[in-house]
Amino acid sequence: MDAARATGNRIAELDAVRGLAAVCVVLGHLTLALVAVGTASRSNGLTPWNVLLYSPLHVLFDGGAAVIVFFVLSGFVLAVSYESGRQTYGGFLVRRVARIWIPYAVAVAGAMLLATVIADNAIPGTSGWFTAPWRDAVGVVPLLQHVSLIGHYGNDAEYLPVIWSLTDEMRISIVFPVLIAAVAAFGWRRSVVASVVLTAIGLALSRKVSADFATLEYVLCFVAGIVLAAHRRTLVERLRSWSRRDRQLLFAVALLLFTWESWYPPAWAPGPLSSVVHSEGVHVVFETAGAAAFIVLAQVPGPVHDLLLRRLPQYLGRISYSLYLVHTTVLLAVGHLLGGHVALAWLLAPVFLVSIAVADLMQRTVERPAQRLGRRWAGRVESGARRPPVPAVASS
Numbered sequence: 001m002d003a004a005r006a007t008g009n010r011i012a013e014l015d016a017v018r019g020l021a022a023v024c025v026v027l028g029h030l031t032l033a034l035v036a037v038g039t040a041s042r043s044n045g046l047t048p049w050n051v052l053l054y055s056p057l058h059v060l061f062d063g064g065a066a067v068i069v070f071f072v073l074s075g076f077v078l079a080v081s082y083e084s085g086r087q088t089y090g091g092f093l094v095r096r097v098a099r100i101w102i103p104y105a106v107a108v109a110g111a112m113l114l115a116t117v118i119a120d121n122a123i124p125g126t127s128g129w130f131t132a133p134w135r136d137a138v139g140v141v142p143l144l145q146h147v148s149l150i151g152h153y154g155n156d157a158e159y160l161p162v163i164w165s166l167t168d169e170m171r172i173s174i175v176f177p178v179l180i181a182a183v184a185a186f187g188w189r190r191s192v193v194a195s196v197v198l199t200a201i202g203l204a205l206s207r208k209v210s211a212d213f214a215t216l217e218y219v220l221c222f223v224a225g226i227v228l229a230a231h232r233r234t235l236v237e238r239l240r241s242w243s244r245r246d247r248q249l250l251f252a253v254a255l256l257l258f259t260w261e262s263w264y265p266p267a268w269a270p271g272p273l274s275s276v277v278h279s280e281g282v283h284v285v286f287e288t289a290g291a292a293a294f295i296v297l298a299q300v301p302g303p304v305h306d307l308l309l310r311r312l313p314q315y316l317g318r319i320s321y322s323l324y325l326v327h328t329t330v331l332l333a334v335g336h337l338l339g340g341h342v343a344l345a346w347l348l349a350p351v352f353l354v355s356i357a358v359a360d361l362m363q364r365t366v367e368r369p370a371q372r373l374g375r376r377w378a379g380r381v382e383s384g385a386r387r388p389p390v391p392a393v394a395s396s
Helices: 002-006 012-032 048-053 056-061 063-082 089-118 140-148 163-174 176-208 211-230 232-240 244-258 273-277 280-298 303-308 311-318 320-338 344-382
Strands: none
Touching: 012 056, 012 063, 012 280, 012 303, 012 311, 012 320, 012 344, 048 056, 056 244, 063 163, 063 176, 063 211, 063 280, 089 140, 089 163, 089 176, 089 320, 089 344, 163 176, 163 211, 176 211, 176 280, 211 232, 211 280, 232 280, 244 280, 280 303, 303 311, 311 320, 320 344
């Protein structure tokens, strides 16, 4: 949220939303390290893990869906900061690179160092996901790819599994002012429809041409954030006029959309429709819709809004990016050091607490100075330059 803070438009409750989403990512990776989660299946029947994995409760540790929240929030806060008219494109890009890349570079360097020093492939009771990131020795080509954020990665990427979302975030950030201009020129309805089409195109190209095209599917998330930012006051005021029951119903619908992949069995859809309703494109569209609803509901005055403004959610929001960067490294390091002596399940709670502590340290010593450095560099770039005012987003 530093972009919004820099322009005096900080929306504190959304800091907390980002922090809670980061916690969901951490919980997702902690559970993903367990063999029991990797082998869970609907065919196993009503088991405790299946209750969590195949119901809306999966929202608590669905890291992939939580990243969609990050993307929509990025579109929102960047649009809010950009509409102030105080940034040039060069300044915007400098701030973004400093904000994302500098802490990331420190995090990936630490992960590579630890992977080289303490990695051990034979850790009992761990899943294939746990073994994959630190399986291979650090090489020159992976090093250059990671440092430059070049390439497309999965959730089991080498060294730092969260890199996949950062590559997409950086790529879309580069063209973000173009997205704002496009939404302003074509209106929010056409822009959202075009983004949905772009999601389908990106998925098709990623399968037939190159995995790098998968970035296109997340343009929808950023466009949704831009639209929410442009209409935030109208949306919040409209929801304020709703009854509490109606807002609760909206939250329930948003939760069902957001967790669609978890609770909707493929067997419920007949024939070829089954592959459609569980396609990656449908998941992105539904998760984006759910995330957008959560973001608007978080800004409506009420008990939830007040809860988000409390100290703990605000603290989690402050360290959210650092927590996102360091938690897999802490998990893998502790697992490789102690996994041969203590069952991994007993290490998960300590790993969570250590991740919070390391994230706090990194936020103070790396992330915050990187933000200050980015603002200083951007100020130099923007001195003497002015950005033309961004046109208002059309309502049709």
